[in-house]
Amino acid sequence: MRRLLPHPLLSLTLAFLWLLLVNQLSAGHLVLGALLGWLIPFATSRFWPEQIRIRHPFTLLRYLVVFVIDIVRGSFHVARLILLGPARLRPMFVTVPLALKTDLAISLLANTISLTPGTVSARLSADKQTLIVHTLDTDDADALVAEIKQRYEAPLKRIFEEGHE
Amino acid sequence: MMLNIVIPIAYTLVSLAFLLSFWRLLKGPDAPDRILALDTLYVNTIALLVLLGIHLGSAIYFEAALLIAMMGFVGTVALCKYLLHGDIIE
Amino acid sequence: MLDILLSILILTGAIFTFIGSLGLARLRDFYTRLHGPTKATTLGVGCLLIASAVFFSVRDEGVSLHEVLVTLFLFITAPVSAHLLAKAALHLKLKSLAPTPLPDSDTPSNSSD
Numbered sequence: 018m019r020r021l022l023p024h025p026l027l028s029l030t031l032a033f034l035w036l037l038l039v040n041q042l043s044a045g046h047l048v049l050g051a052l053l054g055w056l057i058p059f060a061t062s063r064f065w066p067e068q069i070r071i072r073h074p075f076t077l078l079r080y081l082v083v084f085v086i087d088i089v090r091g092s093f094h095v096a097r098l099i100l101l102g103p104a105r106l107r108p109m110f111v112t113v114p115l116a117l118k119t120d121l122a123i124s125l126l127a128n129t130i131s132l133t134p135g136t137v138s139a140r141l142s143a144d145k146q147t148l149i150v151h152t153l154d155t156d157d158a159d160a161l162v163a164e165i166k167q168r169y170e171a172p173l174k175r176i177f178e179e180g181h182e
Numbered sequence: 183m184m185l186n187i188v189i190p191i192a193y194t195l196v197s198l199a200f201l202l203s204f205w206r207l208l209k210g211p212d213a214p215d216r217i218l219a220l221d222t223l224y225v226n227t228i229a230l231l232v233l234l235g236i237h238l239g240s241a242i243y244f245e246a247a248l249l250i251a252m253m254g255f256v257g258t259v260a261l262c263k264y265l266l267h268g269d270i271i272e
Numbered sequence: 273m274l275d276i277l278l279s280i281l282i283l284t285g286a287i288f289t290f291i292g293s294l295g296l297a298r299l300r301d302f303y304t305r306l307h308g309p310t311k312a313t314t315l316g317v318g319c320l321l322i323a324s325a326v327f328f329s330v331r332d333e334g335v336s337l338h339e340v341l342v343t344l345f346l347f348i349t350a351p352v353s354a355h356l357l358a359k360a361a362l363h364l365k366l367k368s369l370a371p372t373p374l375p376d377s378d379t380p381s382n383s384s385d
Contacts, residue, residue, distance in 0.1 A: 040338040092315040095307050099295035108304050108370040131351030137306050139358035149373050151303045188279040192286035199293035206296050214361040222309040229289045232320045236327050248342050255349040262356035266363055
């Protein structure tokens with residue numbers, strides 16, 4: 018089974034993307050999409066060394082809802098700050114110590130931080146222990162770090178890393 | 183049709199966004215500023231193409247928008263890599 | 273009804289796209305300028321693409337979802353670009369309104385010329 022279908026999630030995603038790309042749902046494209054979803058993981062297997070396992074699908078679902086809401090909140094937040102003008106901004110670099118270990122979870126966290134209110138991830142340290150984040154308007158770095166850890170890092174850890182190693 | 187009023191307003195706003203990004207591209211002052219401006223210009227172009235598609239009722243502009251999105255991202259990553267390492271392919 | 277929904281989506285999208293570029297032109301250092309295009313512009317174009325999906329789904333009486341592809345692509349790539357740009361800016365030691373963190377051993381020093 019493993020050898021026949023090395024990355025089931027990737028295959029499913031690829032088939033779905035193919036249907037979106039051709040923008041129609043016919044039997045022929047379903048077959049072609051399934052075929053591509055089956056073949057492409059073999060051709061690119063060198064890029065996917067580790068198996069992705071999602072441990073808590075409902076946590077993932079809740080995380081996605083929070084994520085979408087925070088994208089909208091983040092855009093309104095940054096729009097308000099831009100309209101109010103540069104004079105009252107309080108930018109700051111904040112260092113977030115990471116509890117996450119896997120590359121996938123860390124990159125998801127960094128991307129989430131960049132899309133959510135007031136923060137853009139700027140640099141991951143070489144040992145993957147800390148993430149430097151630039152914030153647009155804050156005076157309380159500790160509260161910001163605590164919010165990032167509780168709101169985004171904890172669910173990601175639960176979804177991708179519970180029982181890891 | 184409310185769209186007949188809204189679409190020209192949207193064209194104006196996106197065109198102004200285009201000009202602002204272009205101004206930042208010319209002014210700089212540093213390379214990352216210019217790359218960021220270029221990246222924003224790609225996204226503004228996508229916005230303009232999508233508006234044009236709705237305005238003219240034609241779906242063919244979508245393909246161009248998709249290509250610009252992909253090429254824009256690859257271009258931005260390549261330029262950043264160049265700034266970071268002085269080389270694109272490691 | 274549909275007209276109103278489309279109008280709201282298009283206007284919101286255009287306004288956010290404009291504000292993103294306004295931030296790019298208006299703010300004072302690179303790191304703060306990075307925020308506008310990453311969040312506001314991305315959501316703006318996302319709104320426009322959703323408007324386009326609704327428009328073509330209704331007009332052609334079939335679901336048109338390929339706009340979702342571009343929306344997803346933009347929402348995945350925008351933070352990656354922003355992260356790389358910020359990393360490059362830190363590497364080049366651009367001037368910043370906030371005190372910049374210490375250089376990391378991760379950033380190579382052989383290309384500083």
